[in-house]
Amino acid sequence: MKPIWIVDDDPSIRFVLEKALAREGWATRSFTQAREVIHALADASSSDPERLPPQVLVSDIRMPGGSGLELLEQVRAQQPGLPMIIMTAYSDLDSAVSAFQRGAFEYLPKPFDVPKAVELIRRAVEESQREEESEVHAPLQAEMLGQAPAMQDVFRAIGRLSQSQVTVLITGESGSGKELVARALHKHSPVSAGPFVAINTAAIPRDLLESELFGHERGAFTGAQTQRRGRFEQAEGGTLFLDEIGDMPFELQTRLLRVLSDGHFYRVGGHQAVKAHVRVIAATHQDLERRVREGEFREDLFHRLNVIRLRLPALRERREDVPMLTQHFLLQSARQLGVEPKRIGAAAMEKLQAFKFPGNVRQLENICHWLTVMAPAQQIAVKDLPPEVLGTDSTVAEPPLAPSPAQPPAAHAEAAMPLLASSFPPPRLAPFPGDGDMQDWLQGLSQEARQLLAQGDNDVWDQLSRKFEAQLLRAALAATHGRRVEAANRLGIGRNTITRKLQELGLDDEVFE
Structure with missing residues (x-):
């Protein structure tokens, strides 16, 4: 080592x-x-x-x-x-x-x-x-990361397809990285020297999608003042990635089927066939078989697309990849923002791995960017994680700014106490009670805190913490007959800590028998 x-x-x-x-x-x-x-x-x-x-x-x-x-x-x-x-x-x-x-x-x-x-x-x-x-296992270029068996199957499939231009259908939940798989298929294919063109068919209005895919001739419709090349022509000699193919309008599915069948298409308003030398990769988060049964998707087009199918697992199915992905995204966010990359503690990572990630890898990437900006320290702790991971509401109820006319100041302070009393360790206000009297002791703590708050004190935390620490030190030193090292061990603190605390609390000269 x-x-x-x-x-x-x-x-x-x-x-x-x-x-x-x-x-x-x-x-x-x-x-x-x-x-x-x-x-x-x-x-x-x-x-x-x-x-x-x-x-x-x-x-x-x-x-x-x-x-x-x-x-x-x-x-x-x-x-x-x-x-x-x-x-x-x-x-x-x-x-x-x-x-x-x-x-x-x-x-x-x-x-x-x-x-x-x-x-x-x-x-x-x-x-x-x-x-x-992570450096040993991560690829030289982090186009895709994953050690989970399901991801290794995807990597092997990409390797087997590296010498082929066959049509591929990628399925998986939103945010799982389908476009990354498509880009990897293109990069490791015989057409890698050509362009990679992506289009989300669900994000483009129905009346514009045909022109986006196939282009249009001048005068084809109102506003078509010049000829325009569509995505198929833009991807000539490379790969066209059709994302969310399951949402493609039914009438356009017929035109896409024709292109896949004979390799030709017509621009909108055009009369001359255009030859398409393009590899098509499609992706969807929908169940296409169900869409076919419901008459929403052409069965013949489904079979044309479903030559090779790659299923991309959800992030909750590959939790062992969360640490590697987290480190990668934290480093990526730090580079984008020009800051030092943050590290995530073991407890925070355990909490992150237990999260279900409904938004999959995209959600983890967003969380890492949020942590890069919002986490206060270089080491990310559990408390630094966003509310969605911690399972808490991101909004915090604000206490009333002032007591109502019908409520005296003391009562107003009492109303604020349930939250406060659970926020700091209880001070030593009386001889330590037995188990049966623990509730009375906590009530004594709450009562004194209320009184201090009602008086308008602004250092309640410090006052009660000092009392608590002083009584703990007195009890431990009395139990060990003044032996500081043994008292520190019994309390679970260091020798230097107990010495410093005795000095801070003015107990250094007290004699403990």
Whole structure:
């Protein structure tokens, strides 16, 4: 496995991280200056165990010989997929946020809890491995992506048809990528040097569709002031893609059948046959057999189109492809907007894979574009996903701006409390209750919150959170007879965290027995 590279001029930081990562079975390589890293990256080789490139890079933000921000920019230019974690002291928080927004995987404030630092590096390693795997499996040109068995069947069919110009009918739900399949069939066909012309027969008015397909002569109808070539002529020597063929008007189906049968057609208002050297690929989301039974689609045309049929699976049938597609669309959106591509966390990806995607791949593409614009951090969390994925209403009810005349201020505050009381952890207001008294304790929390809100306080969250944290720390230190490391472990927080919290809450001088 590739090593974790650590860049810091402080030998104690390097030592601590090296030992912690060694316990996890990870190899490390340490540097004291940014310029050393740049030279090492240029000299790295995947075939030489002594010069392996990094899996993750962890760097301090302030060092002699170049800052971590400068290193970040150079690394992103050379290896855009390499996760980089920026370490910073609290005084450098603004710089860290800037680095974070410019593509750093995460920033790690100093002093840090070693277990949390290791967990952060673990996440970065997993992200790096996912990107490497995607690069291996993804095509050189991402015309189509998919590892699901159903998609592999489609790819094999495209390969078998690569030496043929046979007519193909593509079926599948809206948004599943039928035009991408048509373009791939064209690209890997003997007529790939010719044009690829697409027309959505459902999107063009009935009285204009005939002219769109076959063209018209000058004076053929009012407004036809010049001769116009139709899509069949535009696609000469290449491929004509007829999307949503199931919605084609019945009278035009006859004309299309004639073209497919003898290869000739007439422009609207024309008297001279035009020869069509065109491969036709059609697509529909409709059940054409049912349309034939109902008399809405010509049976002879159906058989002309249905020479080779490719069924494109819905995205919910190929959930294993969602991660690869998501990464591709996030990268594509970032390039379009000129920003750093965002990454999606494991929990958010799991939520995304569970979504049914009624709009299929097109809907996933739109979601990724939305996340690129709207997600606040570089790492996408579950809470950042759009309401349609989370299963929530996108509109949020606004609370009343002021109490009604019949309702006193205190009552107005109480009316706002059900939502508020569930939004933050309950503070420690009294000795911890037993299970039977838990409801009373929560009611005490709600009552104090109401009182503070009724008074017009604007820092209710901070007031109650401080009380809650102070009582938790007192209880844990009393239970461990003042042993801070043990208390931190019991509470599930780091040693540095409990020290900092005691200082912030003014409890550092208290004696716990």
